[in-house]
Amino acid sequence: MAHISSTGTVVAVVGAASGDAMATLDGIPGIETLSLRGTDPAVAAHRIAAAGAPWIVHDADPLEHVAAAWVELYEERATLGTLELEVETTLAQFESGDAIMPDYYIVLDPDQAQSTWRHWWCGALGHRAPRRVLPAHAPVRPHDAALRTLLTALPSSRPWPEPASWLPGLPFDIPDRVGLHRDRPPA
Numbered sequence: 001m002a003h004i005s006s007t008g009t010v011v012a013v014v015g016a017a018s019g020d021a022m023a024t025l026d027g028i029p030g031i032e033t034l035s036l037r038g039t040d041p042a043v044a045a046h047r048i049a050a051a052g053a054p055w056i057v058h059d060a061d062p063l064e065h066v067a068a069a070w071v072e073l074y075e076e077r078a079t080l081g082t083l084e085l086e087v088e089t090t091l092a093q094f095e096s097g098d099a100i101m102p103d104y105y106i107v108l109d110p111d112q113a114q115s116t117w118r119h120w121w122c123g124a125l126g127h128r129a130p131r132r133v134l135p136a137h138a139p140v141r142p143h144d145a146a147l148r149t150l151l152t153a154l155p156s157s158r159p160w161p162e163p164a165s166w167l168p169g170l171p172f173d174i175p176d177r178v179g180l181h182r183d184r185p186p187a
Contacts, residue, residue, distance in 0.1 A: 012062075018108060041099045049100065066087055069086040
């Protein structure tokens with residue numbers, strides 16, 4: 001994977017209220033917030049790499065299309081070929097530096113997400129680096145300090161495994177069973 005690194009810790013905030021959550025961090029010294037949702041992945045990667053704050057918090061998910069294809073596969077709305085194509089495309093983006101895997105994901109209100117999406121965040125993705133996918137409540141007030149507090153207490157852990165080592169195996173990460181494999185340890 002081509003590595004485009006920033007000088008800070010990169011955190012992706014995902015979930016329905018990600019825009020509101022990001023707004024609670026605006027203007028805090030040491031935190032650069034980037035509203036990148038819907039931005040071309042290469043542009044998002046460039047902006048993230050150019051950021052120089054200790055924390056770079058954004059709302060762009062480089063695995064967004066892979067996640068949607070995985071969810072749709074298990075909800076019988078897409079084919080295995082769709083998921084394989086999204087995995088292949090995303091791996092090419094990582095390899096070329098047109099996408100950056102965040103150091104952490106903060107998943108807002110995963111308990112309120114639809115079942116298969118909850119299995120994506122807390123299972124298929126969370127299984128790869130459990131201490132790097134963090135559930136959090138969406139902010140309820142404009143100056144809610146919960147995300148700021150979470151950022152100052154990010155757990156240390158091993159980094160994400162190379163995406164090429166686990167993304168192709170996603171079709172075998174079955175909702176309700178992911179992380180329970182006895183025959184293969186988590187990557």
